[in-house]
Amino acid sequence: MGLLDQDVIERFGRDGFVVTEGMLTDDELDHYGEAIDAAVARRTEGDRRTLSEKGTYEQSFIQCMRLWETEEAVRPLVFSLALGQAAAELLGVDAVRIWQDQALYKEPGGRITDPHQDATFWPIGDAPLISAWIPLDGSTRGTGAMAYVPGSHRAGRLRPVNLLHTTEPYDILADPAVAGREPVTVEAPRGSVVWHHGLTVHQAEPNASEQMRRTFTIVYIADGARREKGWHTFPLERAGIGVGERIEGPSLPLAWPRVAGDLPEPPGELGRPTGPQ
Ligand SMILES: O=C(O)CCC(=O)C(=O)O
Structure with missing residues (x-):
C-alpha cells in the first residue's frame, strides 16, 4: 500500500521537489538531533577555525558524511522504513x-x-536519485532555507558546479536550460522532510540567524542503477564497482524494502571524506 498521496507524488514529478510534513515526531527529532550533534562535535573537534578562516565551501556548511556507518544511534533514521518508502514512491x-x-x-x-x-x-x-533534506529544527527564511528551481530536474544533466570554487565559476542559474526561472524558497515546519530530485537545481540561502542551522540529509539511489563512467568517486571505488556494474554492496545497502528492525551492518572500511565527491 502506498504511503504518500498521489497528489504529493505528482507535485514532485512536476516540480522536482516537495515537502512532506509530519514525517518525524518531536521526540524522534530530539533523539536523533542529539546523536547527530554529538557526531558532528566529535568529528570536528580540534577544528578551531572561525567561519572567516574557512574556505568557501566550508563557509556554506560543516559537512559530516556517512553517519550511519559510525553512529549506531543515527542508523535507524537512515534506514527509516517510512523515509525509504517515501523516497521510492517519489521516484x-x-x-x-x-x-x-x-x-x-x-x-x-x-x-x-x-x-x-x-x-x-x-x-x-x-x-x-533523491534527497531527503531533514531540518532538525524546521526551516524558515533567513536561517539557511533551501530553494529549488521548479521543473529543473526535467532539464537533464547540466554541467557540474565547482562548489569548491577552484575553477572559473559556472552559474547554473544562467544556463539556457533553466535561465529565467527563479529558485523558490521553501519553509518547512519541524517534523517535515523536504525532498528534491538529484537533477533539481537547488541552493540554500545564507544563515543570517544566531543559531546553527542543523540539517541531516539522506540521499537514495534506485536499486539496479549502474555506474556509467569511470571518474573517481569514493563510494563506487570503495565498493569496487566498475563501469557498467550495478551500484550495490554492503556500503550501499538497501533502504527500502527492508524487514522492520533489520538494520544493515556497516562496511568494515569506514570512509569519511567530505566535499562534493
Ligand atoms: O543544506 C544545504 O545548505 C545544501 C544541501 C544540498 O545541497 C543538498 O542536500 O543537496
Whole structure:
C-alpha cells in the first residue's frame, strides 16, 4: 500500500521537489538531533577555525558524511522504513539504496550554498536519485532555507558546479536550460522532510540567524542503477564497482524494502571524506 498521496507524488514529478510534513515526531527529532550533534562535535573537534578562516565551501556548511556507518544511534533514521518508502514512491521505483547520508550544519553567518544539481557530481547517468533534506529544527527564511528551481530536474544533466570554487565559476542559474526561472524558497515546519530530485537545481540561502542551522540529509539511489563512467568517486571505488556494474554492496545497502528492525551492518572500511565527491 502506498504511503504518500498521489497528489504529493505528482507535485514532485512536476516540480522536482516537495515537502512532506509530519514525517518525524518531536521526540524522534530530539533523539536523533542529539546523536547527530554529538557526531558532528566529535568529528570536528580540534577544528578551531572561525567561519572567516574557512574556505568557501566550508563557509556554506560543516559537512559530516556517512553517519550511519559510525553512529549506531543515527542508523535507524537512515534506514527509516517510512523515509525509504517515501523516497521510492517519489521516484516511482520498487527499491532504493543509500547513496550517502550527511549532517549539513550551516553556521551562524554561513554563506549561501551555491546553486547546483547533485547527480552531476557522480558517474551515475540518469539513475533516479533523491534527497531527503531533514531540518532538525524546521526551516524558515533567513536561517539557511533551501530553494529549488521548479521543473529543473526535467532539464537533464547540466554541467557540474565547482562548489569548491577552484575553477572559473559556472552559474547554473544562467544556463539556457533553466535561465529565467527563479529558485523558490521553501519553509518547512519541524517534523517535515523536504525532498528534491538529484537533477533539481537547488541552493540554500545564507544563515543570517544566531543559531546553527542543523540539517541531516539522506540521499537514495534506485536499486539496479549502474555506474556509467569511470571518474573517481569514493563510494563506487570503495565498493569496487566498475563501469557498467550495478551500484550495490554492503556500503550501499538497501533502504527500502527492508524487514522492520533489520538494520544493515556497516562496511568494515569506514570512509569519511567530505566535499562534493
Ligand atoms: O543544506 C544545504 O545548505 C545544501 C544541501 C544540498 O545541497 C543538498 O542536500 O543537496
